[in-house]
Amino acid sequence: MEITQDIKTAFILGTGIMLFLVFGLLFLVLFYQNHFMKMKRNEANLLLQTALESEKRERERIAIDLHDGVQGDLNALKFTLAGLESGVVDPKFKAHVQLLQSTLQQTTENVRVISQKLMPPLLEQKGIKAALEVYFDFLQSHSEATFVLKGDLNAFELSSHEKYALFRLIQELIQNMLKHGHVSKVELVFLSYAKELQISIVDDGVSFDFFSALELRHSGGLQNIISRLKSIGAVMKQVTKDGFNIYIIQIKR
Amino acid sequence: MKILLLFTIIYSLFPLLFYWIIKRNLTLEIKPILPFVILSFVGGIYEFVFTFLLRINSVPWFYTYDFLSFFTIQYFFYIILGKERKQWFRVSSLLYFLMFVYLVFSHTMEKYMNNLSYLVSFLTLLILIYALIWFKRVFMEVSLQSLSDSPTFYFVSGFLFYYTGVLVLFLFADAIYKNERPNFQYYWLINLFFNIFHKTLLILGMWKARKEIVN
Numbered sequence: 211m212e213i214t215q216d217i218k219t220a221f222i223l224g225t226g227i228m229l230f231l232v233f234g235l236l237f238l239v240l241f242y243q244n245h246f247m248k249m250k251r252n253e254a255n256l257l258l259q260t261a262l263e264s265e266k267r268e269r270e271r272i273a274i275d276l277h278d279g280v281q282g283d284l285n286a287l288k289f290t291l292a293g294l295e296s297g298v299v300d301p302k303f304k305a306h307v308q309l310l311q312s313t314l315q316q317t318t319e320n321v322r323v324i325s326q327k328l329m330p331p332l333l334e335q336k337g338i339k340a341a342l343e344v345y346f347d348f349l350q351s352h353s354e355a356t357f358v359l360k361g362d363l364n365a366f367e368l369s370s371h372e373k374y375a376l377f378r379l380i381q382e383l384i385q386n387m388l389k390h391g392h393v394s395k396v397e398l399v400f401l402s403y404a405k406e407l408q409i410s411i412v413d414d415g416v417s418f419d420f421f422s423a424l425e426l427r428h429s430g431g432l433q434n435i436i437s438r439l440k441s442i443g444a445v446m447k448q449v450t451k452d453g454f455n456i457y458i459i460q461i462k463r
Numbered sequence: 464m465k466i467l468l469l470f471t472i473i474y475s476l477f478p479l480l481f482y483w484i485i486k487r488n489l490t491l492e493i494k495p496i497l498p499f500v501i502l503s504f505v506g507g508i509y510e511f512v513f514t515f516l517l518r519i520n521s522v523p524w525f526y527t528y529d530f531l532s533f534f535t536i537q538y539f540f541y542i543i544l545g546k547e548r549k550q551w552f553r554v555s556s557l558l559y560f561l562m563f564v565y566l567v568f569s570h571t572m573e574k575y576m577n578n579l580s581y582l583v584s585f586l587t588l589l590i591l592i593y594a595l596i597w598f599k600r601v602f603m604e605v606s607l608q609s610l611s612d613s614p615t616f617y618f619v620s621g622f623l624f625y626y627t628g629v630l631v632l633f634l635f636a637d638a639i640y641k642n643e644r645p646n647f648q649y650y651w652l653i654n655l656f657f658n659i660f661h662k663t664l665l666i667l668g669m670w671k672a673r674k675e676i677v678n
Contacts, residue, residue: 225630228627
C-alpha cells in the first residue's frame, strides 16, 4: 500500500516537474525571442530612418547645387546671349543665337523642375498641402488627368521628416497611377482629427492590388512606399470599391 | 478507456491526412517532419488493424515503432539544425542502435517495460539537447519571424511536451505494472493525453506552414 502511494507521488511529482521545466523553457524562449525581435526591429527602423534621412539630405544638397549653381550659370549665359543677339546684324547668325536662347530657356526650365522635384521648396516653408498643390498643378498641366486636393491638416502638425516621407510616397503612388493605371481623375483628401491624420487617395484607373503587387513583383517603388510609411509609423490600407482604387494612409499620435 | 484509446489511434492518422489536404499550399519547412508524420499514420493503421481489431501481440511493433521514431526524429533535428554536427548524429544513432539491438536480444516480458524506458529516456535526452541547440540557433539568426509563427517551433514543442510528459510514466511503468496492475490503464491515460496533444501540435505546425496567400 505504501509502495503504491510512493509510486503515485513520485509519478505525479516527476511528471509535474518535467512539464513545469518544459513550460518554463518554452515560455522563456518565446519571451526572450519577442524581446529580441523588438530590439532588432527598432534597429532596422533606425537604419531605415538614417538611410531615408541621408537620401533627403543628399536630394536637398543636389537641389541647392542645381538651383544656385547650374541655374545661376545658365541665367548668366542667357544674359550674355541676349547681349550678343542685340549686336548681331547677320540674320542667319541671329537665328542661330535665337535658337540657342530658346534651347537655353528650355534647359533652365528643366533644371528648375528637376531641382523642385528633388526637394520641393514649399514643403519646408508652407507644408505638405501647399507642396502638393504645386505638384498637382504641375501634373495637371503635363497630363490629361484631373487632380483634386481637398480637406485640411488643421491643427495636426507634421514633423519635417513626416512631411517629406508623406510627400514622396504620395508622389510615388501618383506616378504609378499615371504610368500603369491610366487614370483620368485622382482625388486626395486630408481628414484630420485630434490624434489622427487620414489621407485618402482615390483614383479611377485600372484596378490595382498594391499589396499583391508588392508581394509578387518586389518592386523597388512599392517597397519604397512601405519603407517610408514604416519610417513615420504610418499604416496604409487599400480598398477597391465601384471601380475605384482607394488608398488610406493613417498617422496616429 | 477503450474509446479514448481508439480515438488516440484514429487521431494519429490526422496529421498525414491534413498534410494531403493542404500539401499544395505548404512551404518547405514541412519536409523535415514528414517522415515522422508518415510513421504516425502507419503506426495508427497498424495499431488499429493488428492491435485493436485482430489483437495481435503488439510488443514487436512497439520495438519497431520506437526504432523508427528515433530515426525519424533524428532526421527531423538533423535537417532543422542545418545538417551540422554530423558526428554527433552519427554517434547518437550508433549508440541507440547498439542499445536497441542489445535490448531486443535480451528481451523478456519481465524486462519489457524497463527496456522501453531506456529507449525513451535516451531519446528524451537527445530531444532536450537538440531543442536547446535549435533555440540557440534561432537567436543567432537574423530572422524577424516570431517563433509563434514558425511551424518548426510547434514541431519541436510537440516532441518536447510528449517525451518529457511521458518520460516519468515510462521510467515508473515497470514498478506501476508490478505493484498497481489494476490501475495501470489509468496511468497510461497520460500517454494517450500527450499523444493527442503532440498530434495537435503537429497539425498546428502544418497549419502555420501554409504559404501566405495574398488578397
